[in-house]
Amino acid sequence: MLYNLIKSKREAGILKTPKTITVLIILYVLGIIVRVTTPSGFPFRSASILVFSTAVLYWALSIKARITHCRQRRLLIGIAAMILLLHILQLVRYYFAPDASAASRYLWYLYYVPMIIAPVLGIWASVQIGKPDDEKIQKGWLALAVPAVLLIIAALTNDFHEKMFSFAPHFTDWDDQYTRGGVYFFIAIWCYTLPVVGLVIALLKCSVAYSKRRTPVPVIIVVTGFVLMLVFHGSTSRGRKIFGTEILTFQMIWNIMHVCFWESIIMIGLIPSNNDYLSVFENSSVRVQILDVDGNAVVSASGAREVPANIRKRTGTFSAVYNDTFKLFGKRIEGGYIYWQEDIRELIRINDELEEAGKRLLEENTLLAQENELRAQQASIETYSRLYDEIASAVRNESTSLKELIGRAERLEGDDLREAVCNMAVLTAYIKRYANLMLLRQNDPLIPVQDLHLAIKESLEYARLSGVLGDVAVITKDDLSRIEAVSYKYAAEDILAAYELFEEVLEKGYGIIAALMVWIEAGGALGLRMELSRRDSADENDWLILENGIREYAIRTGDYRLLTMDIPDKGTVVIHSFFTDDKAFGKGES
Secondary structure (H helix, E strand, C coil): CHHHHHHHHHHHCCCCHHHHHHHHHHHHHHHHHHHHHCCCCCHHHHHHHHHHHHHHHHHHHHHHHHECCHHHHHHHHHHHHHHHHHHHHHHHHHHCCCCCCHHHHHHHHHCHHHHHHHHHHHHHHHHCCCCCCCCCCCHHHHCCHHHHHHHHHHHHCHHHHCCCEEECHHHCCCCCCEEECHHHHHHHHHHHHHHHHHHHHHHHCCCCHHHHCCCHHHHHHHHHHHHHHHHCCCCCCCCCCECCECCCCHHHHHHHHHHHHHHHHHHCCCCCECCCHHHHHHCCCCEEEEEECCCCEEEECCCCCCCCCCCCCCCCCEEEEECCCEEEEEEEECCEEEEEEEECHHHHHHHHHHHHHHHHHHHHHHHHHHHHHHHHHHHHHHHHHHHHHHHHHHCHHHHHHHHHHHHHHCCCCHHHHHHHHHHHHHHHHHHHHHHHHHHHHHHCCEEEHHHHHHHHHHHHHHHHHHCCEEEEEEECCCCCCHHHHHCEEEEHHHHHHHHHHHHHHHHHCCCCEEEEEEEEECCCCCEEEEEEEECCCCCHHHHHHHHHHHHHHHHHCCCCCEEEEEEEECCEEEEEEECCCCCCCCECCC
16 A cells, blocks of 8 residues: 555656656647647637646646645645636636627636736745744735735726726627726736745745755746736737737736746745655665565665564564664554664764763863862962952051061060050051951952941950040931941942041051040941040140141042041041942841
8 A cells, every 4th residue: 555655656746846847848838739739710729728727737736745834835726726717717708608798708807816816825825935834924914915805806896997998888899999997007017016026035035055046947937927928918808929820828828937936936945845755765874664564665765674574564663673783663654664774883882982981081070170179279279368468468557567566565664565565456456357358348349337337346445445535336317227227338448448547547646546436427428427535645736746647648548538627626636538429238137
């Protein structure tokens, strides 16, 4: 059954496009010969129309067997149906309807129904090129049906308005004496323009090099068809005669152009088809065989080994390995069996190599993991080394002062020694807290106000040892609690700058300041407000040096912060500094 099916399709020429073209050419040439050789007026002259109709019918059947795209297959069969309808209308008009009758005239009008519909179907088929079978035609293209219906209505109602053909009164000698009107020219533009648009759409979708090299074929067919239709289109409904013989009619040329155009589109590969499936199968590198129900080979690919007799005709899907070198797969299909073989010698060799390579890779991966771990440790060490260098550079002045105090403390006694130790405690607290803030910046560019508060608080606690009274508080202009305020985060650079300013004031005023009150403004712009009071033991000159030192600091750091200093009296200084004009970055966890 399977063998006969494949053989019949192969012999019928349905599976091969070149044979389909050959059959179409033979039928078209035969139709022309029949038309030319048959005596004028002889009824058998209509046989030419029957031959052309046979060619279209054959092409439609081949489309049904070859085209795999369901939507395009239906559209192409629809075009073939329109061509057949046109020839049927010709036969009915000339051999069944009385000459010059109203029925004959309406059959003439009906010619334009398939001639208007076929180009629309062609446009839709062109649009579907390269698209999935389940994708619908876009509504914009479907809208072409509206003007098509209007043109058909205008053609069929010509007797009422005579805008397509205008006749003498009472339709006298209407078959020979008429003039063409505006509707006719609209229909002519429609019939000539839409095939060109379909051709352009098809060529624009051509992206494969094989198809691009053959795009002149459909172009030549369309151009030639248009030229012939213009040449053989007579001044009336009768076609143009050459040497007294009407070789072709307009309808026949229209038939040939549409069929050959779409067949050329199939040939160059723009419309998927199952052409030459058997040749592809036979030349395939896959070792496959198709057997009939009796176990006889129907089709074999090159290089396919004979299926062992004990495995043939096995039901169901199976796989088996024989000779330790081949793996055989089989499946029961309609009308027979299909077997395909896989040479597994190369696969076995590759598996062995992969196993060996896997062992080597395992060893290499272990070494790479250790190497990556060492690199990560080295990168971490380098990162922290750079950070420690940066911290050392930032507190270099304080470190230098601390070393000097330690060296001088060895020679001091009593209150002087106590004063030096208290000063060293303040410097040590600053170095520790400043380094802590820089470490926090390493993990997060935003630092909560709470860390600044703790740093200043610890420095003030050590300063209290030397008699400096002081405290620090977090305030806000918004309706926030203290817990909410200290949880606000600011850029680490601003937090560090605020702590640097505090330390600058504390160091310059050491031994001069009796009290230092600090307020940290949070919730909006980050601010630092400090109120200083002078010791009784400090003279006005010492206090003036402190004021000038703070002014110099304000000038030196004024490029990135706003610092103001108020002097209500000679014993009090109020310093107010803003470190950012931006709002807080948000709340951290309290």
